[in-house]
Amino acid sequence: MLYADVILPLPLHDTFTYAVPQNMEDNIKRGCRVVVPFGTKKIYTAIVARVHDQRPDFPEIKSINELLDTTPIVTEKQLQLWKWIASYYICTIGEIYKAALPGGLKPKDENAIREKNKRRRNLFAQDDTFLNNEKCVSSLSEAQQKAFDEIEESFKSHNTTLLHGVTSSGKTEIYINLIKKYIDEGKQVLYMLPEIALTTQITERLEKVFSDCMGVYHSKFTDAQRVAVYQKQISNEPFKLILGVRSSIFLPYTNLGLIIVDEEHESSYKQQEPAPRYHARNTALVLANMYGAKTLLGTATPSFEVYHAARKGKYGYVELNQRYKNVKLPDIHVVDIKELRRKKLMKGAFSPVLIDAINEALTNKKQVILFQNRRGFSNFIECKNCGWVPRCEHCDVSLTYHKKNNQLTCHYCGNTYTLPECCPACGEKNFINKGLGTEKVEDQIKEIFPEATTLRMDLDTTRSRTSYENIINDFAEHKADILIGTQMVTKGLDFDNVSIVGILDADTMLNQPDFRSYERSFHTLSQVAGRAGRKDQQGQVFLQTRNADSDIIKQIVENDYWNMFYNQMMERKDFHYPPFYRLINVYLKHKDNQLIGHLADDMAALLRKSFGDRILGPDCPPVARIQSMYIRKIMIKIEITASTEKVRNALTAIQSQMLQQPVAHGLNIYYDVDPM
Ligand SMILES: [Zn+2]
Ligand SMILES: [Zn+2]
Structure with a gap:
């Protein structure tokens, strides 16, 4: 009798063992897909990890329903890679299997498999007619x-x-x-x-x-x-x-x-x-x-x-x-909007110098890219009378206002809410929009440059691949004068006719509470600036900021990667951050707000026994409740030379100890290794 240990598409650390029916014995191999029953009713497509003849030590062994492949569909090297990922990133092999194979290769019922196979053949036929x-x-x-x-x-x-x-x-x-x-x-x-x-x-x-x-x-x-x-x-x-x-x-x-x-x-x-x-x-x-x-x-x-x-x-x-072709790097003008705001010289998000530059570009039939790294209309709305701010019922975040649908949206769980007629706290009808999203930028452009045509590129306008590409193609064909977008507009797009790039508010990126915020701002702002100017013309970039004198802004203007790197690396060394140290974030999730606090304290105490002062927290992450689950975070800073295997073993042992307690029922613990 043969048995097969299989990987199920579930967050399980271990493989499950099934009996191999005799008619499959000749063909079943490591890496083949099998359909197996699981629990009382469920059926899954699993991957064979091992075939052997050792009967496992439990009374009832279920049999494999069907063998889907006669040759392995997952190769030896893939399985090796899965193993490495599970071990390094401290997750289960089942989670990797789920991510690694396209959905069509792991259907749950047999009809779906047949249907998919039929479609796959059709697609192959198309694929043969290459250009x-x-x-x-x-x-x-x-x-x-x-x-x-x-x-x-x-x-x-x-x-x-x-x-x-x-x-x-x-x-x-x-x-x-x-x-x-x-x-x-x-x-x-x-x-x-x-x-x-x-x-x-x-x-x-x-x-x-x-x-x-x-x-x-x-x-x-x-x-x-x-x-x-x-x-x-x-x-x-x-x-x-x-x-x-x-x-x-x-x-x-x-x-x-x-x-x-x-x-x-x-x-x-x-x-x-x-x-x-x-x-x-x-x-x-x-x-x-x-x-x-x-x-x-x-x-x-x-x-x-x-x-x-x-x-x-x-x-x-x-x-x-x-x-290439010796195109000059763009000229970056820093615009101090702190001063301009004080003097009330700004028109919405636009400084006079940026407005002039856009005007000139439009007159010369050139195009403009405007960068604002926030989507929606405003970050949040606020009652002008009492300061009430609408928040998501399921997450600890304020809601983003989307003017087009006149809706409030939670950017974490995706729930939408209608904008209330009047403030539920005080009854007044006086809401103000706080913050600047791409939708608001587009509105302001239409006011300041009514004759200009615009396109907007953010998560809301690019839900499908075609919509994203249509925006790119339309802009490349000059069907619009101004492209407004989030960091999506920075990604290596080459438009020949763009003479002006406006960075409307560099500070939102720089002020992120994250040790990588300067590095990331440098990447993004250099990339967005690089969109200006092609072939015969040097591009002009207008970078609006309240921190015009800061080192990081100077480094961006001068494209001085080295100094940015050097300054930031000194800080990272002092504060034990990557690349000098490895970070692992431990997350705990539970429905009960009080309980999660206690459990996180317990886990941090256990971790400190093994890792000492390498443990920080527990803390509430910036958004401490998502989809009705309360979250706590514990950060571990580990020497780069430490054995990843020892660290993982210590962590998983502590995790088991935590989860064994009856009080921890419903607790979810997971890891983010090398978080970004
Ligand atoms: Zn109010
Ligand atoms: Zn939400």
């Missing part, structure tokens, strides 16, 4: 060629190399040439981009060169499309190039030679919710190592972790500080 574009690997410039040669040289001694190239230095051309080289050598390449930067622009550009051997893996694609890419990767003729977002590290590969992580500094490479809370860039390094592949990390503004590693010689380092 037959001319092959065009472009004219590297002298500077690009030099960087290309240096990367090759660096790869001889380093598995990982950082390509530090200013915005618009033409990193993509270098990538294309590298990809081509590896494919010609018979290797596979994974080219990773942050979700929002993976647009038709870049896809079309790569398709022109690699049409017949490239697959795109994007979370906004339909499940059937993702299943098709996945299936192709385990077929005999896998794609040689995968262009994908962070989840593409979960695809099967056979012969990976190179991974490119573009915009490596992007915090969206880290998954926040739900588990696995993995960092795709860091996981990519592990993946590359498994295949003996090289990794190129590209960015204009390196993350501290990567730059630090490059400076210490752990990673290779290649610099490209010449903009």
